[in-house]
Amino acid sequence: MKYLFSFLCSISLITSCKKFLNTEPTDFIQAEIYYQNSSQLLNALAGVYSPLTRDFLYGYNYTALMNVSSDEGSFTQPANADVGIVFNNFDYTNSIVERFWSSCYNGIENANLIIANIGNAKNLDTITKNAALGEALFLRGYYHFLLVQNFGDIPLKLTPTTDPNNINIPRIPLKDVYAKIVADMKLAETLVYPNPSFIGNSSSRITKTGVQGILARVYLYMAGFPLRDATAYNNGLNYANKVINSGVHGLNTFFESNPVNIRGQLGDSLNYSLINGNPGYVNNPYSQVFLYESKSQYFTRENIWEADNSAATTAGATAGGLIGSQAYGINNNNLAGETAVLGRASARINATQFLYVAYANGDLRRDWNISTYSFSNAIPTRKAYQTRGNEASGTLINRQAAKWRREFEPIGVGAPNKQGWVTGIKYPLLRYADVLLMQAEAENQVFGPTATAYESLNQVRRRAFGIVAGTAPIKSISITNGGAGYITPPTIVITGGNGSWASAIANVLGGRVTDITITNAGVGFGSAPTISFIGGSGFGATATANLYEASDAELPKGLSKPAFQDSIVSERFKELCFESLRKPDLIRWGIYLTQMQKILAYNNSTGISSSNTNIVRGNTLISNTLAAGNKILLLPIPAAEISVNKAMTQNPGW
């Protein structure tokens, strides 16, 4: 019949039917003829990376909704909700789980298209080609890694989809999925660019040390729940060591002088608040790492690989990275006119009091990771310090998780539109501090708490106390002579020692200086500064300053292997909070549920009013989690998958 009509066609129409009906698309390029030159290859590669910055992954959901439901933070919006994944009150129809699942597979499909078609590329130099192939392989592995951590057995997808009718796709056992992830990443290790200098010292793409660092992470997860492959620690250790020994990376030691926020607010906003008793805050080598990210700057020494959200700041983008605006940061949403300058932020995550109290005195990380101030409606250009008050009071848990802060995001030509929600803040996927802690953990598991393990952990701790490159903050000031005749407290002048920003105030009793309060410990003192007293109508007071020493920061020596592991658990909490690692860590260590019980006990013991909304919400999360039990350790296979894929099975309990 077809031939009859073809015949009729040919006699009746000027053009043959075949030609007439074979229209060509004019609005898109067909996949088979793509991937020919390096710009096409980069376009395709961007398509593999882009799911990372979407709302469904590191743009918002994965970090702010899926991973905050642990001991580090609590979710504060909307006001009367207690349903959803962030409260562990959800089921397999949850759209956030679904979008997470489908975004990962979306990235895998895009990677597969490159892997399958890169052979067609001509006129491409081998290095470019290999790097693209390596990155595609790595990302395919990484997306599978995200899936396997969260879902257990999953379909392993290694070729582009061709047939929409072939839809019964079985799950592959965890072990085999991990084996393929490792294989993909090991192959990628040999193909990707050897270090960030090949890509302009940026961290938006993965390079060799990044692959190695993530491989270390993969092995650590293999060693933990649910696979519990104890031999994996050894491999993890090897790969962590590869990164450390590469010499490409290190912990940040640099810090700018106190950061000037975008409004130009410097001094007053960051100084000690006598009334509220907040410590003086000063920029330091730890906060500098996140300051770089907030400013959308690369810093490959420590930030090995980042989800580069700055595409979100393209003019007109309507959705995107919400780090610093809706996830973390400091709320300024009700300040008319200020959002254009400070950057619109309605941060939804508060730090738990449990996290706050985990930090020791002198640990500089606390006051960066947990905000000490909010923006005030009354004086919008200024910051109002949170009432510090009693740590047991409800106000403390109203402090926001402020590891990334929009107020430092640049403004001006070519810069993000700060009135929108979309931020260009980069989000860390692999930091050198994480590599050190992984190395310490693996070393301890394989060889026990060796000096190497201690040293890696202590590097992180010393930096946390501001003890870097032979410098430190002031720990204390001791009065050597109270002097006499002081009517008013004299001004304390701290000079020398190469440090900066330190300040202190004196108390006078009976004409003598009896007490000195450090209002700002400062940073960068190479040697103890000179303390002098000016004014107050008295004379003769002298004092000496003492700097923090390594021993103040370092872990006590001689810990047992389990005790050292406990220190790792605690250190990762303090160092890596809000980096989408806490909940997965707790789960792989097998202590997620017990940790939730701990925090419940803690909340109850502090006597915080249970009418505090955030405590109620936090406790709701905990009771939901404990009620869910072990099923919560794996996410449910989403409805969109399981309803059409008959070979799919549901995870236990869902």
Next chain:
Amino acid sequence: MSFKKLSFSTLFRFKLIYPFLLFTILSVSSLSAQSKKVSGVVKDSSSVSLPGVSIALKGKSTFAVSDAKGNFSINVPENSTLVFSGIGYEPIELKISNKSYYTINLVTKALILDDVVVIGYGSTKRSDVTSSIVKAPIEDMLLAPVKSIDEALQGRVAGVVVSSNDGQPGSAPNITIRGNNSISQNNSPLYVVDGFPLEANSFNDINPADIESIELLKDAAATAIYGARGANGVIMVTTKKGKVGVPVISFNTYTGVQSMNKKMDLMSPYDFIVYQRERDSLSNNFFSLINPNLGYVADSLYLRSQNLEAYKNVKGFDLQDKIFGTTWLRNYDLSIRGGNQQTKYSLSGGIFDQEGIMVNTGFKRHQFRITIDQTVNTRIKWGIIANYANTIQKGQTPTYINTGNPQSSLNIMNAVWSYRPVSPLDANGNQSINLEDEVLDPAIPSTVDFRINPYINQSHIINNNIANNLIVNAYLEYKIIPSLTLRVTAGITSNLNRNEQFYDSSTARGSIRTNFGAQFGVNGSISYIHNNTWINENILTFNKVYNKKHSLNAVGIISQQGNKSYGYGLRSIFVPNQQLGLSGLDEGTPQSVTAISSNWALASFTGRITYDFAKKYFASFSYRADGSSKFSQNNKWAYFPTGSFKWKFSNESFLRGNKILSDGNLRGSYGLTGNNRVNDFSYLAGLNIGYGYQTGYVFNNVIQTSALPSGLANNNLKWETTSQGNIALDLGFFKDRIKLTVEAYRKTTTDLLLNAAIPTSLGYNSAFKNIGSVQNQGLELSISTINIAHKNFTWTTDFNISWNENKVIDLSQNQESITVNVPFDRTYSTLPAYIAKRGQPLGLIFGLVWDGVYQYSDFNNNTVINTSAANAGKGSNWVLKDNVTTNGRARGLIQPGDIKYKDINGDGIINSADYTVIGRGLPIHTGGFNNKFTYKTLDVSLFFQWSYGNEIQNANDILLNGNSNNSAVYSQFAKYNDRWTPDNQSSTTFRTLGSGPTFFSSRTVEDGSYIRLKTVSIGYTFTKKLLKNRLQSCRIYMSAQNLITWTNYSGMDPEISSFNSALTPGFDFSGYPRANTVVGGINITL
């Protein structure tokens, strides 16, 4: 100027293809030789001369018409037979004898006319039709004061459901014929306007006054001639042509007013303050009505200077009064039609101008049409039709949805109803804020809520849809031999649409003070879509009667059609000089540019044979082969056969002359039709270059656009096929004073073109697949009666009712059901609102079964959770008993008066496992009922139309009868005053803040049945005597549309479908209210 290009290329093609044809035309030289001249006069039974009677040689086409005095003259061959036919008269056959002058007396026809019915590629007598083709009562429909004829089609024809999404001026209604075949693809019929097939409804471009007839093709036998596009039925539109006779100039104008049918009752100032106080006390203390004086934020605002009682004396502020008004509607048509035996012409033009009842909305049309038909000689005829229309639809629709990030507070009606009725009273008892003039109510938290004074917002928004549409269609007909005619047609449509949007600083989308506007500032966009279609059809028709008993008609068609479309758009934000409007866009920050293009082609071969024996037994067969560019190489062609028969038993000898039964037919048909409504290149996968956040990524601080697969290719994609069987009985009684048609059909659509869900682990959410199956079966009944046929008084009635039963037979592989989200509000956007399930009809409303509220008896009150000293006495004492089901919230948070749902699976908690079907979106039956009365020259017509059995998900009530999102400063419908409180425990409406987690439920599902007095008209025609022959005729009239609606639905209007699709009918959210229209007009014929 691609139109020019196209038309030239078409002509060029035309010439090349048919050189033989031109040759034949040129070679035609002489007519038959043996002819004689015959003349005479035509009169009626009372000897009044009849102009305009057509005189035809039997079996051939018309070639003479009587003049104004009834005279005629014609050249005929010897011994031939002439047929005289005039509209409204029985045709008479005259055997030519030796005489050369005749006086013919025509007799008035029986009241029911055996008129001509337009079928696909031809026309036939009504009595010969074998398939299900219904002629719409166009004269009755033209009485309705509507912008386009489809708005008057509702309820007129059994089996045809016309429903509009809402009352927005200029929006096209949705037409479905015999139910929805397709789940995810377009279900609208094919439109054939003067022979030109159009896939989109283009009634907006056609002046109703220009329409001669509308035929609806319902069964496969009728539509299969349109093959691949016929599955959803076909609407054939024929426009008026010139007629032989003196030129007739006709002028028709009407003017009228439109107004609101209904307003919603809103909370009074007092009610509002009471409600705000409850919100405070409850949000501070969960459920502490023990001490209701604690911590009122509302008190500090509203009761600072006045007490609560003072608000009883304040008149509430209702924005409905401001944003809606009584507005004008105007229409003017002018036409001149006439012609002689060789050339007939028609020129017409019209202006339609409708202001919407909502501020800054409306619809305008300027339209012009010309037709020429010329008979060159007895063998050759040609003609051309050109229609140009310019339409402007103005104003943002209240259902506007930003699909990516739906914010219900951007919807106008939602903002109108939730606007607070009062601002705090000062010491003098005056309102401290002028809510009417304030752009942004200072109390609304603008960062989470985009409500801006909706009146000011709507007045400032520019949103124009401007369409320029040109249709040109030409034909050339050549009679090869008397029984064989070749007709060649060529046509183009050129459609240019421009959409302009501009949001200045007084709009929710442009004000820097709202969250949304803050991202973009003053912004605007312009986009163009240009759509060009051309067609060429070559139709060979054979028509012959053998032995006076065997009539044979055969048609062969070769046709080809092609389309190219382009779209370009630009957007600009932070426009500095907003007073420049759209011209100021170049000063803003340029945004993404859109550029799209596509094309398709269709080639077809069709044959049809119609045969009847002695006008008793009729049969018709057709076969169409369609080739489409939209499918892959192996699936380009599809074949659509059909057959139908009819037994006209009233013509059998045993019934002939029967006094009671005047007409009786039994008809049956079966056939296959197709649906190709799929994207132009769905079978291919492409890579789209995206830009920006959603698809891009940054490499070393440089934005790298990304290439992403546009979708999953399916090389096996093919046509959707619908098989339909139809059986019908036509009966006429008492000389057809009672006529009745009953039809029953069943159609099954298979290989459904479904954008089917596939496992997302494939990397895609969906792919186009031929999968799934839907069945529609139904019964249609139409009755027309002439109740009284007195000389001075007549009364006729038309009634029709149709039942359609829709059933999903099969969905995507492995899929038991499809749930559909309706993104009307951010918090609801991911929840399933509708479901399509195997074995069930489409459009089922989905959600939880509402079970009233929790009462005190459901709780233990002996547990005090909070014992801390600082908060003694606060917090809840009420804890849900262990055996009582939760409502989805944590058990400890549920309070008396909270919403309660039925626990379908009995596990003690409410979650998605408890979702069930809570309503049907599709009606059980629909119909219409028309009564016409005439008294002398006074005519009155009353038309009712109804829909029964459909239910509506009233989403307005979700937000405005309970405030489920707990938005601040958000007033409610007055009915929420009856909510549960400790003093009003009998109420089933949950307490303030008691809405529980976000779910769709049966609480807001309502019966959407209605009956509407759709059109009323009364007219008076002045007799020629009264007009002293100065005018041919003059009719003055008044008519009204949507005058009264009877319904139990509590919303604005039961005919609503804010998110219309086959899967989501009957969802009411912020629809444009339907206006009632009353007009007065005059119709003059010169």
